[in-house]
Amino acid sequence: MASHSHPSYLKIYIMLLVLFVISVAGPEIADIMKLEGATRLILVLITAFGIALVKAYYVLAYFMHLKFEKIYAPYILLSMVALLFVFFFGTATDAMKSEGHNWEKTPIVLPEDKGFDHHDDHGDHSHDDHSGHDH
Amino acid sequence: MGHKIIATGRSATGIPTGRLAVWWVIASEIVIFGGLIATYLLNRFLHGSWAESAAYTNTFIGGANTFWLLTSSYFVVLAHSAAEKRDAKTARKYLWYTIGLGGMFMGFKSYEYATEISHGFTLFTSNFWSFYYTATGLHGFHVLCGMVIMAIIAENDIKKERNWHRVENIGLYWHFVDIVWIFLFPLLYIAK
Secondary structure, three states: OOOOOOOOHHHHHHHHHHHHHHHHHHHHHHHHOOOOHHHHHHHHHHHHHHHHHHHHHHHHHHHOOHHHOOOHHHHHHHHHHHHHHHHHHHHHHHHHOOEOOOOEOOOOOOHHHOOOOOOOOOOOOOOOOOOOOOO | OOOOOOOOOOOOOOOOHHHHHHHHHHHHHHHHHHHHHHHHHHHHHHOHHHHHHHOOOOHHHHHHHHHHHHHHHHHHHHHHHHHHOOOHHHHHHHHHHHHHHHHHHHHHHHHHHHHHHHOOOOOOOOHHHHHHHHHHHHHHHHHHHHHHHHHHHHHHHHOOOOOOHHHHHHHHHHHHHHHHHHHHHHHHHHOO
16 A cells, blocks of 8 residues: 555544444434424434445545555445445336336235335335325 | 555555455445345335334444444554554454454344344344344354454464464455444434
């Protein structure tokens, strides 16, 4: 690895701990403030998953020295992440929609889903009022 | 703080061969764990019962395990730093601290599994719990493997003051295992 300067490991570690505390506190704060629906969802998404991304970046960039590594290493990793996106978006439309132009999905109810109130609009269960293009 | 190349070997990429191999291991692990996480997200969107099931996981234990792994990541980077300075005593010390924290992680995980199983949440309870045990079990297995490899490096290489670059290589692997947990933690313990 070429010579470089980077922030002290202790500072990165402390920053990771602070981020960790925020990610745990997010849903607790949502409960204390009695947030519901979209507001709560946004807060949890930012504090849990947004911060997970930031934490992963700091570990990758500074603990794994990826920021100072030859460019091939990030290319290798990014190509794998790109493959994941292909997998996710390739299957997400099939999994999340109940019908398409030439197909309709047989509703599947998991044993543990029986009697569960499917009030969200993500369900794969065909309803009459469901046009199948809710996403 | 300066870094110098501590591994030898030819490589078209300019990256020491051993480290390049570890990057490829990590690349394959990205697909393994990323695939699991993507599958989890799809199921979580589709089945309301998954959010209900996630509410039964123990946030305190999940949080403590995050703390152990974050701290162990810090120690292993200090071990790497010491290895670069050819300070065998310090490098070994931090490697063993890391192994110790990995042990804490496994201990907490075992207690958590035991509690969950005793409450009736087993591998076959539902799709959520099947996923939970598969993802955390595979991750735990990686932690265990990392601990074993690290012990071998500490006692077989660093104690004999040879193969210093292996500290960095196992460090990269360990950080990646930490990153996987960084994503599993909010998925399984926080977003309820």
